Amino acid sequence: MTDTFIDSQSVREYLLGLQQRIVGKFEELDGQPFLRDAWEKPADAPLGGGGMTRIIEEGNVLERGGVGFSHVMGKTLPPSATAQRPELAGRGFEAMGVSLVFHPRNPYVPTVHMNVRFFIARANSGAQRPDHHPSPLGEGPGGVGESNRPAGRRNAPPLGEGHGGVGEPDKAHQAPAQSADAWWFGGGMDLTPYYATEEDARHFHATCKKALAPFGADKHPRFKKWCDEYFYLKHRNEPRGIGGVFFDDFHEMGFEQSFAMMRAVGDAFLDAYVPIVERHKHREYGPREREFQAYRRGRYVEFNLVFDRGTLFGLQSGGRTESILMSLPPKVEWKYNWQPQPGTPEARLYSEFLRPRDWA
Amino acid sequence: MTDTFIDSQSVREYLLGLQQRIVGKFEELDGQPFLRDAWEKPADAPLGGGGMTRIIEEGNVLERGGVGFSHVMGKTLPPSATAQRPELAGRGFEAMGVSLVFHPRNPYVPTVHMNVRFFIARANSGAQRPDHHPSPLGEGPGGVGESNRPAGRRNAPPLGEGHGGVGEPDKAHQAPAQSADAWWFGGGMDLTPYYATEEDARHFHATCKKALAPFGADKHPRFKKWCDEYFYLKHRNEPRGIGGVFFDDFHEMGFEQSFAMMRAVGDAFLDAYVPIVERHKHREYGPREREFQAYRRGRYVEFNLVFDRGTLFGLQSGGRTESILMSLPPKVEWKYNWQPQPGTPEARLYSEFLRPRDWA
Numbered sequence: 187m188t189d190t191f192i193d194s195q196s197v198r199e200y201l202l203g204l205q206q207r208i209v210g211k212f213e214e215l216d217g218q219p220f221l222r223d224a225w226e227k228p229a230d231a232p233l234g235g236g237g238m239t240r241i242i243e244e245g246n247v248l249e250r251g252g253v254g255f256s257h258v259m260g261k262t263l264p265p266s267a268t269a270q271r272p273e274l275a276g277r278g279f280e281a282m283g284v285s286l287v288f289h290p291r292n293p294y295v296p297t298v299h300m301n302v303r304f305f306i307a308r309a310n311s312g313a314q315r316p317d318h319h320p321s322p323l324g325e326g327p328g329g330v331g332e333s334n335r336p337a338g339r340r341n342a343p344p345l346g347e348g349h350g351g352v353g354e355p356d357k358a359h360q361a362p363a364q365s366a367d368a369w370w371f372g373g374g375m376d377l378t379p380y381y382a383t384e385e386d387a388r389h390f391h392a393t394c395k396k397a398l399a400p401f402g403a404d405k406h407p408r409f410k411k412w413c414d415e416y417f418y419l420k421h422r423n424e425p426r427g428i429g430g431v432f433f434d435d436f437h438e439m440g441f442e443q444s445f446a447m448m449r450a451v452g453d454a455f456l457d458a459y460v461p462i463v464e465r466h467k468h469r470e471y472g473p474r475e476r477e478f479q480a481y482r483r484g485r486y487v488e489f490n491l492v493f494d495r496g497t498l499f500g501l502q503s504g505g506r507t508e509s510i511l512m513s514l515p516p517k518v519e520w521k522y523n524w525q526p527q528p529g530t531p532e533a534r535l536y537s538e539f540l541r542p543r544d545w546a
Numbered sequence: 547m548t549d550t551f552i553d554s555q556s557v558r559e560y561l562l563g564l565q566q567r568i569v570g571k572f573e574e575l576d577g578q579p580f581l582r583d584a585w586e587k588p589a590d591a592p593l594g595g596g597g598m599t600r601i602i603e604e605g606n607v608l609e610r611g612g613v614g615f616s617h618v619m620g621k622t623l624p625p626s627a628t629a630q631r632p633e634l635a636g637r638g639f640e641a642m643g644v645s646l647v648f649h650p651r652n653p654y655v656p657t658v659h660m661n662v663r664f665f666i667a668r669a670n671s672g673a674q675r676p677d678h679h680p681s682p683l684g685e686g687p688g689g690v691g692e693s694n695r696p697a698g699r700r701n702a703p704p705l706g707e708g709h710g711g712v713g714e715p716d717k718a719h720q721a722p723a724q725s726a727d728a729w730w731f732g733g734g735m736d737l738t739p740y741y742a743t744e745e746d747a748r749h750f751h752a753t754c755k756k757a758l759a760p761f762g763a764d765k766h767p768r769f770k771k772w773c774d775e776y777f778y779l780k781h782r783n784e785p786r787g788i789g790g791v792f793f794d795d796f797h798e799m800g801f802e803q804s805f806a807m808m809r810a811v812g813d814a815f816l817d818a819y820v821p822i823v824e825r826h827k828h829r830e831y832g833p834r835e836r837e838f839q840a841y842r843r844g845r846y847v848e849f850n851l852v853f854d855r856g857t858l859f860g861l862q863s864g865g866r867t868e869s870i871l872m873s874l875p876p877k878v879e880w881k882y883n884w885q886p887q888p889g890t891p892e893a894r895l896y897s898e899f900l901r902p903r904d905w906a
Contacts, residue, residue: 223883241882252882421861421870484874491851492861501781501852510781514844514880521876522601522612523583523868 192369192441194282197304198257200445201284202238204302204452205255208286209240211456215463218245220253225506233260233504241512247467249291252512257282260503263307274368278308283372284452285496287513288459293479294466296379296386296427297486298459299513301496302452304445307368369441371448372434374409375455376417377462378427378486380479381531382539386462387428391545394431397454401439401447406546409433414542419489425540426489430458478532481524483515490514552729552801554642557664558617560805561644562598564662564812565615568646569600571816575823578605580613585866593620593864601872607827609651612872617642620863623667634728638668643732644812645856647873648819653839654826656739656746656787657846658819659873661856662812664805667728729801731808732794734769735815736777737822738787738846740839741891742899746822747788751905754791757814761799761807766906769793774902779849785900786849790818838892841884843875850874 209220219242226236237256242248259280283303290297377390391410398405413432418425431451437444490497490513500510526532569580579602586596597616602608619640643663650657737750751770758765773792778785791811797804850857850873860870886892 221882239882243882250880250882421867480877487847487878488851488871491848492858498852507781508883511848511880512882516880517840518847518878518880519876520610520871520874520878522581522599522603522610522872 192306192367193445194280194304194306197445198282200449200452201255201282201302201304205238205240205253205284208284208456209253211460212242212248212251212288215460215467216242216245216247218242220251225509227258227506231504232262233258235259237506237509239506239509239512243516245291247290247292247295247463249289250512250516251286251288251290252509253284253286254509254512255282255284256505256509258503258505274307277310280306280308285513286455289483289515290463290467292467292469293380293471293475294469295463296377296382297483297515298375298377300373300375300452300455300459302373302448303371304448305370305372309367370435370437371444372436373448373451374413374430374432375451375458376413376427376430376432377459378482379539380482380535381475382428382535386465387539387543387545389461390428390430390458393454393458394451395546397450398431398447400450401443405433405447406431410546411542417489419485419493421492422485422488424485424536425542426485428539428545429542477519478526480515480517480519481521482535483518484520486513486515487518552666552727553805554640554664554666557805558642560809560812561615561642561662561664565598565600565613565644568644568815569613571820572602572608572611572648575820575827576602576605576607578602580611585869587618587866591864592622593618595619597866597869599866599869599872603876605651607650607652607655607823609649610872610876611646611648611650612869613644613646614869614872615642615644616865616869618863618865634667637670640666640668645873646815649843649875650823650827652827652829653740653831653835654829655823656737656742657843657875658735658737660733660735660812660815660819662733662808663731664808665730665732669727730795730797731804732796733808733811734773734790734792735811735818736773736787736790736792737819738842739899740842740895741835742788742895746825747899747903747905749821750788750790750818753814753818754811755906757810758791758807760810761803765793765807766791770906771902777849779845779853781852782845782848784845784896785902786845788899788905789902837879838886840875840877840879841881842895843878844880846873846875847878 213219220240221242223239223241224236225239227234235256235258237254237258239252239254241250241252243250245251257280259278261278263274263277263279281303283301285299285301285303287299288297375394377386379386394410395406398409409431410429412434413429414425416432417427417429436447439447497510497513499505501507526536573579580600581602583599583601584596585599587594595616595618597614597618599612599614601610601612603610605611617640619638621638623634623637623639641663643661645659645661645663647659648657735754737746739746754770755766758769769791770789772794773789774785776792777787777789796807799807857870857873859865861867886896
């Protein structure tokens with residue numbers, strides 16, 4: 187790690203460009219435009235800042251899809267960010283990111299989520315700005331926001347010494363000095379199919395692996411495992427989907443390389459997902475497939491509202507509710523104790539895909 | 547308050563009888579039977595015990611409705627119960643209750659929730675059983691489970707000296723001695739209409755008021771206010787519905803009278819709700835009303851998964867997921883930033899009903 191300037195303006199520009207590229211591609215694919223909804227928090231709001239929400243509803247390909255950019259700042263880190271990092275509690279913070287969830291209409295096209303983000307926890311003085319003052323990065327890990335560990339998860343993975351994981355109480359003492367800003371990147375993408383195929387799973391994971399390869403051979407296995415563990419519905423004993431990659435609290439390579447790695451993940455999204463959409467978007471389906479899709483979407487709602495730290499962080503910090511909850515699916519069903527019939531394509535999702543596997 | 551034996555066997559019998567009465571009445575009203583699903587946790591489960599789930603799906607009147615009885619015991623109070631009562635953390639506990647949510651098919655019939663429950667936090671020794679040993683009730687309040695305060699709510703109501711509210715940090719020091727069992731009752735019911743009427747609102751609240759009248763004039767205003775504050779979606783700045791009554795952590799009148807009050811609430815449910823169902827169940831509706839109902843049901847999901855302590859307690863303590871989540875609606879929709887047209891019946895729900903009012 188090296189001392190360096192934190193160029194948050196470049197991060198912001200990258201994020202806005204990424205949002206535009208993804209929306210542009212999906213407007214072309216869908217044939218329908220995304221709505222453009224710029225928002226700004228009032229000056230006296232507990233969470234300041236603003237963002238740009240791009241959303242499509244009732245599209246041809248996407249039944250509901252949102253790509254949000256937000257750049258917010260607040261005076262006090264909320265509980266979802268600080269629960270396991272008491273030394274950062276109460277600090278001022280700044281967060282920017284692009285977050286997307288696409289819920290396709292065709293049940294043969296998987297739902298997808300991608301998020302890249304940059305976080306700064308201010309020094310306690312509140313006066314320093316990391317883009318004006320160098321941050322002594324060597325002093326310890328930063329890491330908050332969409333936390334790296336689901337609450338109460340039991341089997342923490344051995345992520346290596348360089349990880350500096352949020353949520354590992356034994357590392358809490360490695361806090362940055364109170365007078366220093368802390369910063370970190372986070373991101374990832376994961377796929378949630380209804381009628382899964384091995385080809386899709388291999389392609390999605392291989393694309394993630396390729397994107398991370400320039401940053402060290404350890405990155406993909408670490409972030410793949412982290413993803414499997416993060417997107418897990420404890421109360422169902424079930425993964426949300428077939429995974430992908432997830433990282434948070436990342437600064438171990440210094441600002442430039444950490445930022446480059448976040449960009450690599452963001453840039454890989456279209457390569458990872460678009461071929462899967464193209465492959466299935468014209469497949470025929472009927473009420474049976476739509477029903478299974480609506481039922482499985484219930485799991486997405488359960489994960490996002492019960493476990494997802496990004497969602498809870500947003501809601502708890504006074505974020506913009508409609509932008510946060512645009513991740514929820516358009517039409518959802520709950521049924522009591524529903525189980526697929528053995529031997530059906532629906533049963534195959536559970537038996538062959540909803541279990542962590544080495545797809546890449 | 548008087549020292550007394552805790553007759554948990556009688557509470558259990560009352561709860562099972564109440565479940566049967568309610569299910570019997572609604573089987574008659576609906577014309578379709580409720581499924582009967584008895585469950586028992588494995589001997590080595592973190593949460594022991596069992597229950598009886600009664601559920602109807604695709605009924606004539608109820609699109610989805612569940613009435614659950616459960617009686618569970620665990621070795622360690624989970625976070626949702628102890629977050630604000632650190633002195634009870636780690637205690638063994640026992641909880642029994644009946645909980646119901648009815649989601650009618652006809653959008654003119656409101657959704658309803660009712661719950662009555664009894665909770666015991668074991669003395670630290672773990673050896674005492676409160677039905678065998680008198681509990682020194684004068685030592686302080688007990689109170690966990692479906693907590694009385696949404697996390698992080700700002701304006702705590704002045705509930706009076708006798709309240710002993712969970713979630714009031716300034717009362718946390720009034721903990722029972724570590725060697726004593728703590729017990730309490732909780733309960734309530736609340737109504738969530740889509741197309742509301744003043745007549746329904748007045749009838750529902752008046753029935754609650756009448757049920758509580760024998761237990762002191764203070765009870766209804768306290769519990770009505772508590773309900774308005776508990777069933778509140780902070781991130782929407784919106785009540786869940788038109789309220790009703792809610793209480794928790796209740797033992798201030800001693801076991802016999804506190805139990806009698808819980809029974810009064812349980813017994814009032816059919817009187818409060820059935821006339822409203824009868825009044826509207828044959829009203830005609832179309833896709834517009836169904837769409838509004840599906841949209842508003844999204845709020846129910848948001849409340850139950852983000853805020854409801856009973857749900858979180860169940861999921862965190864290793865409760866039976868399908869029984870806990872039978873409160874979720876059958877068919878739900880999310881739409882971005884949807885607002886009703888001014889002057890419509892949909893707008894009237896927001897302007898005239900989704901605000902606390904003195905209905906009784």
